[in-house]
Amino acid sequence: MKIVIENLQLRYGKFTAIENLNLEIGDGESVVLLGKSGCGKTSTMRCIAGLEEPTAGRITIGDTVVFDAEAGINLPPNKRNVGMVFQSYAVWPHMTVFQNVAYSLKLQKLPAAEIKQRVTEVLALVGLQEFAQRGASLLSGGQMQRVALARSLVMRPSVLMLDEPLSNLDARLRDNLRVELREIQLKLGLTTVYVTHDQQEAFALADRIALMQGGRIVQMGGPTDIYDAPVSASIAHFLGVSNVFDCQASLDGDGQVTAKVAGTDVPVRSTQRTLAGGKDLKLCIRSEDFALSRAPHGGANEWAGTVRVTGFQGSSVRYAVELQDGSELDIFAPTKGAERFGIGDRLWATVAPENVQVLPAEVPAGHNIDARLPENNARLEEVGA
Ligand SMILES: Nc1ncnc2c1ncn2[C@@H]1O[C@H](COP(=O)(O)OP(=O)(O)O)[C@@H](O)[C@H]1O
Ligand SMILES: [Mg+2]
Missing domain, CATH: 3.40.50.300 (P-loop containing nucleotide triphosphate hydrolases)
Structure with missing residues (x-):
């Protein structure tokens, strides 16, 4: 009824x-x-x-x-x-x-x-x-x-x-x-x-x-x-998105969002086409949406970092990756078919623009x-x- x-x-x-x-x-x-x-x-x-x-x-x-x-x-x-x-x-x-x-x-x-x-x-x-x-x-x-x-x-x-x-x-x-x-x-x-x-x-x-x-x-x-x-970023976080960073963002000439995470100079592109009002914006990326590699591709949305902690979770491996500015990425890589990294390894993490969201901190x-x-x-x- x-x-x-x-x-x-x-x-x-x-x-x-x-x-x-x-x-x-x-x-x-x-x-x-x-x-x-x-x-x-x-x-x-x-x-x-x-x-x-x-x-x-x-x-x-x-x-x-x-x-x-x-x-x-x-x-x-x-x-x-x-x-x-x-x-x-x-x-x-x-x-x-x-x-x-x-x-x-x-x-x-x-x-x-x-x-x-x-x-x-x-x-x-x-x-x-x-x-x-x-x-x-x-x-x-x-x-x-x-x-x-x-x-x-x-x-x-x-x-x-x-x-x-x-x-x-x-x-x-x-x-x-x-x-x-x-x-x-x-x-x-x-x-x-x-x-x-x-x-x-x-x-x-x-x-x-x-x-x-x-x-x-x-x-x-x-x-x-x-x-x-x-x-909102707080809802994203509640729904399990663990990479949430303060950022500044603008709409590009091509109508897509580009963001800069506070404290870094890596421009991050998103396929998102609108930007919420308000100054308090957050960049949100899911842990499973990163791809890892031992060498840089030199493309967009790429961070260099060092593995600080690894955790085997069965179907995935979880990495805490420290970036140059001291902030950290939380990354899940599949156990099967993906390269494995150890503590202290240097790596590059990339994310596709469709997996980047720029959201207001709160509704x-x-x-x-x-x-x-x-x-x-x-x-x-x-x-x-
Ligand atoms: N009988 C009550 N008297 C006073 N405050 C209450 C009472 N029942 C619930 N609340 C308050 O109302 C809010 C919502 O409670 P509730 O509906 O139980 O939340 P949820 O189920 O989402 O955890 C909470 O802040 C709670 O403390
Ligand atoms: Mg309840």
Whole structure:
């Protein structure tokens, strides 16, 4: 079911946790709220679920207005048909897996045969069919989170909301479960709001990502759009870009951006064709976008440096490369098919102009995307909303 959030505001006393937030989530769409801790992700989710009363705005789920500050509408959580999964497992340890999942259906006094059928179906969906009779206290963290998911899904919610559901799991399990979650979401065509501070998780699970800062949405788009074109250096850094330098930049005669990193005289060319206003610009380059060589090519975008630290990471090798001015590049080179360098080696690092971004350090104060607008909702059409 479609969700429309209009002019949402949430204040805790004098503190504003959500400021004039506008967002539309299409029927069957998976939107991830992504941002640093404290940016208002959980608050937004709790407002949709009815666990928090906003100070202003309107929230519509399907055709039902579930909250409207002006009209005095505020449906309780159990009238919103929203399923929720949290970071903590919230599974009843003294019950079996089956009993945990069946619990709410029993409260609804459904016939035993129907309960059995629905629980069995949903346990198969989350990969727990073998564990129906196991005591919940004997499950691993990943299995407990599957139970929590099954317990939400068995209620057939029109919207599923997940708040950092994988944060307590170890890395490999997290990777696997995130793929499974995406499979389930696509299979059921379930409208999903997923909250995380983890960019990888957001990229893997989202049709669209709403990037939040200070209670506002500062960027909205598909994972590739956000990855390729962050709107500020601080967002780029948050998304894993580790080479961020102060720079001065201008538009060339040919309409492309040329930058000079503070303290160096190497001109850096970018294929970027616009330059944000403001003086505080940053040059941003991803670690994996450098090519390394033992000799200079003498072309553009080339830095000479010395390897200070190397770190083997399996599929890549990470180098800290010190430049003449004392600054450092963080570089990932593939393990296979690339030359290996050792500590103290001299090398030249180059980057293609299409992989250089010159961005404002921060989005302007008060920058707030209206994520209901069609230009911010390209994906909505693709998912048929
Ligand atoms: N009950 C509350 N009372 C006062 N401040 C709160 C309360 N809940 C959250 N906040 C504040 O609101 C901001 C947003 O919180 P939250 O939505 O939990 O962030 P996130 O989920 O993105 O980490 C934070 O600064 C947090 O400290
Ligand atoms: Mg949170």
